[in-house]
Amino acid sequence: MIIPVIIAGGTGTRMWPASRRALPKQFAPLLGGNTLFQDTLMRLSGERFDAPCVISNEECRFIARDQMGAVGIHDARHIVEPLSRNTAAAVLTAALAHQSQPDAVMLISPADHVIRDTAAFEAALDVAMPRAEAGEVVCFGVIPTHPSTAYGYLQVDRGSDASVQTVAEFVEKPDLATATELLGRGHSLWNAGLFMMRVDTALNAFRTHAPDLMAPCEAALSLGGEDLGFHRLSRDAFKRCRAIAFDRAVMEKLPKCTAVSLDCGWADLGSWSALRDHQVDTPGGNALLGEVEAIECRNSLLKSTNPDMALVGLGLDGIVAIATDDAVLVADASRSEEVGKAIEVLNARSAPQAEEFPRCHRPWGYYETLSLGARFQVKRIVVHPGQKLSLQSHVHRAEHWIVVEGSALVTVGEEEKLVTENESTYIPLGAVHRLENPGKLPLALIEVQSGCYLGEDDITRYEDIYARDAEEEVA
Amino acid sequence: MIIPVIIAGGTGTRMWPASRRALPKQFAPLLGGNTLFQDTLMRLSGERFDAPCVISNEECRFIARDQMGAVGIHDARHIVEPLSRNTAAAVLTAALAHQSQPDAVMLISPADHVIRDTAAFEAALDVAMPRAEAGEVVCFGVIPTHPSTAYGYLQVDRGSDASVQTVAEFVEKPDLATATELLGRGHSLWNAGLFMMRVDTALNAFRTHAPDLMAPCEAALSLGGEDLGFHRLSRDAFKRCRAIAFDRAVMEKLPKCTAVSLDCGWADLGSWSALRDHQVDTPGGNALLGEVEAIECRNSLLKSTNPDMALVGLGLDGIVAIATDDAVLVADASRSEEVGKAIEVLNARSAPQAEEFPRCHRPWGYYETLSLGARFQVKRIVVHPGQKLSLQSHVHRAEHWIVVEGSALVTVGEEEKLVTENESTYIPLGAVHRLENPGKLPLALIEVQSGCYLGEDDITRYEDIYARDAEEEVA
Structure with missing residues (x-):
């Protein structure tokens, strides 16, 4: 049995106006139907999985609970972070919460990625499981399709088994030249932010490589308390944690780390143009979501979040248009990573659409x-x-x-x-x-x-x- | 005193989604503040004008009355057309309604044009008035700024007075080559659809050049009746009128017609890109209307009709984006004259946004x-x-x-x-x-x-x- 640890504390606003501070990316219905958080929950449920451990921030705790309830999940352990301290503290807190089961295997997963091919994903878990059970730290690497500058890379050593390799180096998001070089060299995988290890393996890794996090995380758990079914961490204790990513604090420092290859239609949907590329479903290269009509359009993403709001594109090429109940974004697709500028100008005039949700x-x-x-x-x-x-x-x-x-x-x-x-x-x-x-x-x-x-x-x-x-x- | 005859029966939908069958262009708040109909009423009121005569269709009669009331006009003679028969029948009906004042001067005006420089417009009326009073038919011609294919032209004879000329020919909307040639030749004006003449001059012109319209229009008026302050035309009589434009039925056939030049910032806003060109007010060539933000945009029109709907453009060039309560249009500006295609596809799936208004x-x-x-x-x-x-x-x-x-x-x-x-x-x-x-x-x-x-x-x-x-x- 695997304990899914779902890191859902992110405040992703790169999908504004569909995501905002008050409704981060993982909780927004980006693709129609379920949210990415719900998709993640469903992917990590079933006979091979234990009840999930979900980590969210305080503002979104009821959204997370409502969305779990809507897909029939009522038994999650739900840890609430009173403030954001990046992923290392979140992973450690989850491990500490399960320390009574030292040899249980955790699967650490972001809440806001998509995986198209669940069977391929599960096959990768099958490959990883015995390694994790044997005490190894396993990370999952996506076989790259292009020299992306949006992802970190795992540089791996050639192994006898193509699907299991040893990580030689973690490479931060590279520039295009470096990404192209990495791809040319081979043996590079995208870091999917997915990790598998036993609870005690995780705790030992933290003790060795990030010992300063131990005391404040332990205190945050023990001084926090149950509240309406949430486990709230102590604010005073948790705020003493160093804010650092799990990759940075622990993974990069491990003497040995195993990488399992993933070829499962993975994407992190880091921008509207990334979502378009993932979702393209018409001959013209358009991605259409909701009550939208594309008339003689190409390479464009049209999305309406409200069935009573009709969005029509006419003669567009390379445009992203997102209509919500109270805000519309129209952007050149190549500029869609700059959506933060929209939030800035709206904040500058105190428009509620910048951060709030209707x-x-x-x-x-x-x-x-x-x-x-x-x-x-x-x-x-x-x-x-x-x-x-x-x-x-x-x-x-x-x-x-x-x-x-x-x-x-x-x-x-x-x-x-x-x-x-x-x-x-x-x-x-x-x-x-x-x-x-x-x-x-x-x-x-x-x-x-x-x-x-x-x-x-x-x-x-x-x-x-x-x-x-x-x-x-x-x- | 001039009697303004305001032709407001058009069903202009070229500004969809801000205008629709249920709210034609002249009644939609296109530029913020007043509608074009209200602007027209205000332009044609004051000491030189008598109470206006307004001609609308049946569906829009209450909108027209509400909009008149909102700008303080309560004394209009309001003729309601039970069905559309183009402008000749409308002009004739207005003239017949005033036949008890045969020497009163009418100014026939569309309800959906803009005029920036009211003083220049009034100066042109001053030039036209004595001509009309003397029994001439006067039309107004806008001095062209570019070889437009969107307007009809008045080809005029060189006169001694630059501001008053004689029309030699009415030219239908030309292709670009013809428009360029017309402009090169000189002595061409855009037909602004504005005409001034005495009531009896108009009636005589109809009797001579479109005699078939006399009987059905007379019957439509006499068989119709007062209803809640509207003068409803008889449907049975009015439907027997030939549907033809006033220019076509009468103006083109006159042996003599006087043209007064207009240089008053006139535009007919025939498409969103025309509105953009008329409204451009920022260094980047953008036109911004309502709660909108343009971030690094050029040559684009952004318009939101609802103060609670924020519209943000990011990195756009030559894009038209129009957000309303229930529909959003995003179009390449060069394609904005094809907005009828949007109405077609929405009609095909019976979407109310095609024709109705919230x-x-x-x-x-x-x-x-x-x-x-x-x-x-x-x-x-x-x-x-x-x-x-x-x-x-x-x-x-x-x-x-x-x-x-x-x-x-x-x-x-x-x-x-x-x-x-x-x-x-x-x-x-x-x-x-x-x-x-x-x-x-x-x-x-x-x-x-x-x-x-x-x-x-x-x-x-x-x-x-x-x-x-x-x-x-x-x-």
Whole structure:
């Protein structure tokens, strides 16, 4: 049995506007259907796998949980990082969390890569498994198809078995000349960021090569605690960790490291043009995702994330166009790695589209604004079964709730009542109230707020089952 | 005093997705702020002008009236064409409507052109006025800046006065070679579609050159009738008119026609690239409209019609990108005249974006859908002061109304009540009800519908102050 350790703490914004700080790449539905995080979970589930260990940041913990639930995974060990410390601390924390099973084998995997050929991937795991069980550190190397400057390389020694080789050197993302030279020399693989080793092998490697990380990671785990099914790391302890990549801190320093070749349609989708190249599916070299139409276009990526938003390309060549509910990016494909500039200019004018997402995930479900006027706001609110919002009141706004799916248990002052589909209720300004979904199905309601100030921070919270920090903005 | 006759019946869709069949070019806010129709009205108002005569089609009559009201014009004579018969019939109908003032001077003007320099335009009117008063037919010719193939030309004879010349020939939109030759020869002006003449001059010209139009247009006016302030033409009579342009039917056949030169920043915005060329306002040759950002772009048009929709261009050259609430067009600027292809492909899959618009104008105001789910729909409804919806009921849906601005007089069954800001009411399935704005300010409400069928055609109408046809879909 392999323990999948899924590193999902990244804040990938290279796929803006479909990914943002509030919805990193791994959690965005980039290819339609499941997210890359969900695809990763599914790929690493089944009879050869134990329950996964997922590491996410704090802001995205409920998104991650919702997305796991949506693909039927309810038994994950979910570690929450209070701040980002790169991958070395994440891998070590996962190993420490499993130290009671020293000879269990972990598969460390990014959450935001794609693999087309699952059978080939599993065959590679079969090759790696006995090596890992025998105490080796195994990394996976993708057979390169072109001299990419977007990936690190594994320079390997020629071995007797073509599929298992020894890593001679880790090469950082090279320039084009170096990448071309590496490819010419042969024996170079792309570093896929996938690693397999036993728990004790990992702990020993850290003790030897990155000993300074041991104490703060151990403290982060032991001083942290269970909270609503998450294992939250201690912020004070975790922030003392050195922020360094696992490759840098450990892999490059190992005296011996085994590389297993991967030929499985792997890609890390590091930019929109990379996604286009991975997804190309029409004769003209276009990649089309969602409600889009390409009229006499070539080499272009057209993507609409909303089925009610039609995107039409006309006579385009080498253009990337991404339409979302509140932002559209149109870029020359060769410039799509510079999407950070879009985020910068939007941040400079405090546009919410730079980092926020229209749908806000909360411990109890999510909400999205449908309409915002001068003195009113209309939201759609979805509450998961069994969840409830905090007991709260507002100084500046009254609220109307109309249940459109499921049933709501509504508390207003001393009164408690069940409001079901097509019924409504009214929360006067100042009234202490609570919303709860007592049912087995999701509760969806339309909230119409009215008042002179409608900010999320007009809230006084009296009781909250989610023990949220006062600083967290929560509806 | 000049009577402005504003021809606003066009169905211009060349600016899709900002213009559509349901919101033709002249009524779309193309440049931000006022629409071209409103700009035309404002240009043709003031002390030298009488109340305007506006000719629109039936579908757009309430949009036209709303847009007139928004710029303070309440005294227009508004003729409604039950079907399209091109401009000759429209001009003749306007002349017939004013035949009691035979020596009044009309200025025939399209509703969808831009004129930058109003003072120069007015100076040209001053030159034309005495000619028109003396019984001449005056047309206005724009001094060409390039050999355009998008406009018709007036070939003029050299006159003693450079600003007043005689038209020798009307030239249809030429090919590039002909346009270049015309420009080289000199004495060519673009036909701006603007004409000035007395009412009796127009009637005589029609009697002589297009006599077949007289009887059906006279019948269309006399058999039509006043309806809520509109003068509706008789459908049966009007459909017998030959569909032909005024230039073709009359102007080209006149033995003598005077041309006044116009040098006033005129453009007809016939395509997105024409709009870009007219609007260019940045060093890189970009035209930017609305919440847009151009990062290292050149020769591109970026336009967002919604302040909550951010559009970002990155590294573009010669691209047109137009973002609206429900559709985005991204086109090579040199292909922007082929936007009809986008409408075709969307029509082929019955996408509403091809022809419809999210905001639906009705006699009493307008509505737009904010959210549409499996068993619910959320709409924002605005009712103009003094207006009321029909007395109606629905078989399949119940409705919740929450007033967010103004006051509503609501009738449900026998009961009538006033619902004011922040109050709500409920219309059970099957209940006969009516919504009315008894106030002096607009009434805005949020409607939440629930039920198994939410189509606009689930309506039984018992009484309607707007005398609408049964076939009209009306909320």
